[in-house]
Amino acid sequence: MTEEHEHFIEDLAAYALGSLSESERSDIEAHVTSCPACARRLNEYQAVAGVLPTCLDPVEPSPDAWASIRTGARRRRPTHGAEKRIVLPNWRWAAWPLMAGLVATLLVWNVSLQREVSLRPPGPEVEALARRPGRLVILAGTGTPSASARLLVAVDGHHGHLAIAGLRPVSSERAYELWFIRAGAAPAPGGTFRVDASGRAWVAITVPVSLDDARAITITEEASTGSAAPTGQYLLEARAWR
Amino acid sequence: MQLLRQMQTGDEAALEVLYRRYAGLVFTLALRIVGDPELAREVLQDAFLRCWDGRETYDPRRGRVPWWLMGIARNRAIDLLRSRSHQARLREQEPLSGATRTPNQLDTADAVALRHGVARALEGLSAVQRQAIELAYYGGLTQVEIAEQLDEPLGTVKSRTREAMERLRVSLWPLIEPRREE
Numbered sequence: 001m002t003e004e005h006e007h008f009i010e011d012l013a014a015y016a017l018g019s020l021s022e023s024e025r026s027d028i029e030a031h032v033t034s035c036p037a038c039a040r041r042l043n044e045y046q047a048v049a050g051v052l053p054t055c056l057d058p059v060e061p062s063p064d065a066w067a068s069i070r071t072g073a074r075r076r077r078p079t080h081g082a083e084k085r086i087v088l089p090n091w092r093w094a095a096w097p098l099m100a101g102l103v104a105t106l107l108v109w110n111v112s113l114q115r116e117v118s119l120r121p122p123g124p125e126v127e128a129l130a131r132r133p134g135r136l137v138i139l140a141g142t143g144t145p146s147a148s149a150r151l152l153v154a155v156d157g158h159h160g161h162l163a164i165a166g167l168r169p170v171s172s173e174r175a176y177e178l179w180f181i182r183a184g185a186a187p188a189p190g191g192t193f194r195v196d197a198s199g200r201a202w203v204a205i206t207v208p209v210s211l212d213d214a215r216a217i218t219i220t221e222e223a224s225t226g227s228a229a230p231t232g233q234y235l236l237e238a239r240a241w242r
Numbered sequence: 243m244q245l246l247r248q249m250q251t252g253d254e255a256a257l258e259v260l261y262r263r264y265a266g267l268v269f270t271l272a273l274r275i276v277g278d279p280e281l282a283r284e285v286l287q288d289a290f291l292r293c294w295d296g297r298e299t300y301d302p303r304r305g306r307v308p309w310w311l312m313g314i315a316r317n318r319a320i321d322l323l324r325s326r327s328h329q330a331r332l333r334e335q336e337p338l339s340g341a342t343r344t345p346n347q348l349d350t351a352d353a354v355a356l357r358h359g360v361a362r363a364l365e366g367l368s369a370v371q372r373q374a375i376e377l378a379y380y381g382g383l384t385q386v387e388i389a390e391q392l393d394e395p396l397g398t399v400k401s402r403t404r405e406a407m408e409r410l411r412v413s414l415w416p417l418i419e420p421r422r423e424e
């Protein structure tokens with residue numbers, strides 16, 4: 001790798017943050033048109049920059065803000081193509097082979113991270129690695145269509161977090177419970193939780209079985225003390241994951 | 243993306259759906275940067291109208307639609323901050339009004355996961371790495387300006403920024419890699 005190329009790589013992150021001068025931005029924009037690796041990395045950094053504000057405490061605009069935008073929109077007509085932002089390499093997106101490659105990359109990345117965890121001595125560094133999200137499971141609202149959940153399993157495979165939205169708050173005698181369903185074995189509980197008044201929750205969980213051994217992951221409503229097996233309807237369910 | 247295609251045909255209902263979904267995020271970011279609800283509202287309006295009239299075009303390779311919107315809003319907010327820096331600083335001293343600090347009732351599990359994931363990822367950075375991100379993204383400073391403000395070598399600032407973003411990228415990629423259904 002040349003020193004000049006290293007210089008471009010150094011500036012990709014700053015470009016994504018909008019933190020370069022105009023001449024530096026032009027240099028990067030010219031470089032990525034001929035360097036697919038840098039173009040991909042820049043896209044990834046831009047995705048990271050795009051989500052930074054999501055951790056801010058949300059503030060809604062005043063209710064009349066939409067009226068101003070609607071008025072402005074009616075005065076304008078879309079003129080798409082008249083003005084474009086940066087030029088990125090002209091390679092096609094979203095072909096099935098590329099999607100398969102992304103999935104394969106994620107699997108390889110996950111395996112390499114798990115290997116990295118197993119090779120290091122225990123300590124804060126391993127804990128940090130272990131808490132890095134390794135797999136993502138999307139649970140769909142089967143029994144409760146408006147609900148959704150994301151199970152983030154850490155690299156170590158034994159810990160993670162569960163993000164939930166759209167479940168109704170329950171009384172103090174009730175709770176929701178996470179289940180790992182296995183073929184030929186009793187369902188393994190992943191813990192109970194409640195949602196807030198807005199129907200959301202962010203819960204640290206323990207993953208009792210390997211995801212590779214689970215056939216389905218579900219959420220049911222149970223007594224607040226938990227249950228030995230699911231007794232309620234499957235409210236959210238996942239049957240495939242990365 | 244379907245919404246954006248509909249907007250290209252002049253479908254105002256699609257614009258309203260986009261607004262209802264993401265106005266809170268956009269306004270929150272704008273307010274964080276400019277510090278004034280009226281200026282934030284100006285950024286909000288400008289961002290959505292630029293999407294509407296085609297002055298901003300969406301590229302799925304750069305991430306999902308809300309994050310593309312964040313980029314537009316952030317750029318507009320920084321432009322506003324730089325052009326009205328004096329007035330914005332004066333307004334920062336006044337109590338915030340005209341905005342409602344309430345949770346987004348339309349939150350999905352994705353949004354819940356992302357909010358907590360990003361917060362944890364930022365906590366995993368060192369203090370100087372977080373500062374580099376903060377000054378660049380929310381402060382709108384160039385790397386040269388950050389180096390001058392911190393009285394540090396430019397190379398140090400650039401390395402720090404790159405290391406911070408690389409750590410965030412590795413931590414957050416399972417949550418943010420582009421999905422086709424957007």
